[in-house]
Amino acid sequence: MELRQRALEVLCLTDAEEKSAAALALQAQAASISIAIDATPTPTQALPGHPARPELLQHTALARRSPATPGGRAVLIHAIAHIEFNAINLALDALWRFAGMPRQFYLDWLQVAGEEARHFRLLRDHLRQHLGHDYGDFPAHQGLWSMCEKTAHDITARMALVPRTLEARGLDATPQIQRKLRNAGTADALAAVEILDIILREEVGHVAIGNHWYGWLCARDGLEPVAHYAQLVQRYEAPRPKPPLNTAARRAAGFSEAELQWLEQGEGPQGASLQ
Template identity: 75%
Template sequence: MELRHRALQVLCLADVDQKVAETLELHTQAASLSIAEAEAAPPEPVDLPGRPDRPELLAHSAVARRSPATPGGRAVLLHAIAHIEFNAINLALDAIWRFSDMPRAYYLDWLKVAGEEARHFSLLREHLRTLGHDYGDFPAHQGLWTMCEKTAHDAIARMALVPRTLEARGLDATPLIQRKLRQTGAADALAAANILDTILREEIGHVAIGNFWYRWLCERAQLDPQVHYAHLAERYAAPRPRPPLNTEARRRAGFTESELAWLAYGDTEPSRDDAF
């Protein structure tokens, strides 16, 4: 089995259960997969990624937010996080099939991410069902996939602006969400906060993978990582993180002190001697 073609096949799947199951199965087969590293990506199908009819997809500003203080509000919140994890499966699969001429380790790294994102989605979906809901019950938005489409032509931009920018925002937001859940004292909220412990721990590794391959690609292209990141962030209007930053998690994911200062204080020019 060749990994990149198979990743595209799974990416095209619209059935949620099938996509999750086949992603997990592909991850278990990592050691035995061949990888067409140097081959150009297969022709891109229409309407990527494959997605179910539900949830209804709305503009980011049109998606309602609810307080986690109520069971209904917690269901909406967990559905939103589950949708992010479902998108993250697609993002990892897309990173595998789309970009050629990368080392075998790159493809296996993103296969690991895809498998873990599928497991995260399953954990959240199972918990959502205990609240009397399922994935698809509430509207959602496609912010992550929109940036994926914008960076489809450029692996450096993809690594810069999806894992180490958009997904890194989850490192900042998760502890705040956990705190609100635990403050309710409700058993289901405490269970949800514990699930987020697992997700946060593994998401640090995912962002670290994005950081690693961004730097690797910059070195190969003889680009200054800091200067080029600032250029990409401006070109694609990438959102800046909302304070407070989870500096401990970001350090573990490979962000430097110079970058953390630049992210926190946008008017501070990062040192060229301290690469991202």
């Protein structure tokens, strides 16, 4: 088995259970798997493979419900599960799409794919066991994958705008979600808080991987990371983080103090703007 070809095959799978299990199985073979670094496989179908449900809508069409109610918690956990399912696809796409990187790049994204698959399965099991629902029961959106498509031709933009922008927003949002669930106070809500503790801890590592490879690519190509990031944000219309930032988690994931100041205030070194 060769990693990048197999990653593309798993990306094409449409069954959520099968895809998450295959991603975990692939991660389990990390120590011995071969990697064709310089040869890129060819997709034979539209990407990514996804199940018939959930129905995919524009994010503005999705209803918001309070996590104070069981139905609202089901919608919330389903939305997070969908993010984690998309994150499996994002990691698999980075694996197969970008040739010519060091072996560790592919091993890092293989680790991410496996951990995202575990997150998805934890949340799906929670929906089934505690809330009487399953993945696919509520509509969802494809915002994460849209940025994946826009950056398909540019690995530096991908590292900048998927892990260290879109996924980093999860570092900021998770503590606020956990507070709302603690306020609900029910057994299912508190169990969800514990799952989110696991996810937050591992997502710090995923954002750190994105930060590392973004910095590596900028150094390789002679780019100033903060200034180039500002250009990429504007070029691809990437969203700004919504305050409050989880500065402790972002520091642990490798964001510099200068960049944290810039993200919070909208302007940083050399006048680089996020507006």
